[in-house]
Amino acid sequence: MYKFVNGSRFTRQSVLRQCCCGMSKNSDTEDPGKALVVKDLRSKLKESNSVTSDQMQWRTSWHQEQGEHYSFLRTFYKESNNRSLLQKIQSPIDFSPSGIKKWWGKKVDEYEIISQSYIPERHQILGNELAAAHFIVYRGGAVKFFNEDKWIKANEYKEYSLPRHYQTDKYLQAIDCSNMNLRYEGLVNIRGLKKVEWLSLNGCDNMDDWCLDTISNIFSHSLLYLDLRNCPKITYRGIGALYKMQNLKILYLDDFLKSTVYELTCLMLQEVNPDLDIKSDPVTFEIS
Structure with missing residues (x-):
């Protein structure tokens, strides 16, 4: 007073x-x-004049006082909300043809990432094998099951014949993802496969070293054939991750002599797996 x-x-x-x-x-x-x-x-x-910094913090924020409200609203809160909003406000809008094309390409990439996300209900209804088959065939790929001679692929109207419910005798033997827009986020849909022996990623532009490391973990016990041609983002680091595939017999690459590091990585891979045959000559494979 x-x-x-x-x-x-x-x-x-x-x-x-x-x-x-x-x-x-x-x-x-x-x-x-x-x-x-x-x-x-x-x-x-x-002593009355000497006040510490801790004593000056007499007021706490609302989310610290009411922890239950903070934990509930945390679902709708992101640290980057204000930052991203400020960036959009301050950045000028580019209405040039190149700017519009860049914006549209970004939106297409975002849509592809969301569309390839994991759907638990699909795997619960179909099982891991049939769920992966639907995921691959719907996006332009092809699959082959054990004890079946034909490949299953969608027609021009995206129509294909695959079971709509779980079947115990269906196991994928081969997967052809050639020229698919497969992304890292979509690899989670093939994690539960047990017996895949043949895999082609020829022409998958989005496959990189991280994707190849994930694939080597998924198929480390079963894969015999792997095609990595026309994958420009895969470097020697991704090739080095294939040492986990102890049963791999055939590996197709664009050119394993394109750099010294790349060549040494391939030689080390063959030293770890003496039965591996690395090829770079063109090969044609037709799906009937």
């Missing part, structure tokens, strides 16, 4: 400071007991 004396405002600390000063002036003429009182008042005044 403030006190007004003769038009002046005095706080508790100012009054205490004046008392200490007045008593200190007469300390020489008074008894030693008053000197101890002055010393004690000075120490208390010093």
